[in-house]
Amino acid sequence: MAALIKGWLDDSHRGPVWAVGGYIGGEHRWEHFETYWPMALANHGVPYFHMKEMRDPSGVFSKFCPPNGHLEELADFFGGLAKVIGQSRLVGICSLVRQSDLDRFNAEYSLALEPYPLAAYGCMLLAARENLAGMSIELVFDHVEKAHSKLARAREYADSDKTYEPGICDAVVITPLPKACTWREVPALKAADFFAWEFRRHHENVSEWFDFMDKPDDWDARWDHFEKWSEQKFGGKVPPTRKSAKALLDGNEFYAMIWDYKNLRDAHEARGGAWA
Secondary structure (H helix, E strand, C coil): CCCCEEEEEEEEEECCEEEEEEEEEEHHHHHHHHHHHHHHHHCCCCCCCCHHHCCCCCCCCHHHCCHHHCHHHHHHHHHHHHHHHHHCCCEEEEEEEEHHHHHHHHHHHCCCCCHHHHHHHHHHHHHHHCCCCCCCEEEEECCCCCHHHHHHHHHHHHHCCCCCCCCCCCCEEEEECCCCCCHHHCHHHHHHHHHHHHHHHHHHHHHHHHHCCCCCCCHHHHHHHHHHHHHHHHCCCCCCCCHHHHHHHCCCCEEEEEECHHHHHHHHHHCCCCCC
């Protein structure tokens, strides 16, 4: 059955954090996106978008360097891209794995779960939860080393779930971007890069709280603990959001999950300890 919903996903990895994310939507939503995304880029005289290149003073985004001297222009640029995503009614999904928590979990449960496959599996879950019965989803992942084996492992994590959310990912097809194709040729992957990068970057701002070993297990108490930490750290119950991330998230539909130690342990127990 042909995919009725398609998603394009990219990864953002730095240090102990892996994030995999992007957008899903029906064909008509992607058609809208592919029409207006190039227009948003043309409005600022740039040929493409790539977060990793934004600070390169000799690259295509040199006009925005240094960032501190072009804050209004950058806000307008990011806002324009976010507007296209929002008006296309695409749904953002992002799954983030904390390597330190995964290492702890693997050691305690004698497992060898891998960060990228786990993050990809999280995206499968998020996409499937937004799916309608009888529809199929195709998720295309940008190039990553040993992509086929990593996505095969993500499929193992999905197929071995017999008790947590059994069968939820059955309608989700996962595939790597063809080798002959690059992200420069796929505008959707540029939007995915935007979302995955911003989600990882935001998590880095709050990773200190996730590192605390004495956090409560109860969700309400846990959130209260987070708010108190945020007030001490940032002066407010909610940590500040980068302007580029705020433009991307405000008013747009998105879903995310973080594989920290507690969520790994809860999922492990809920699925009966089976991962393969």
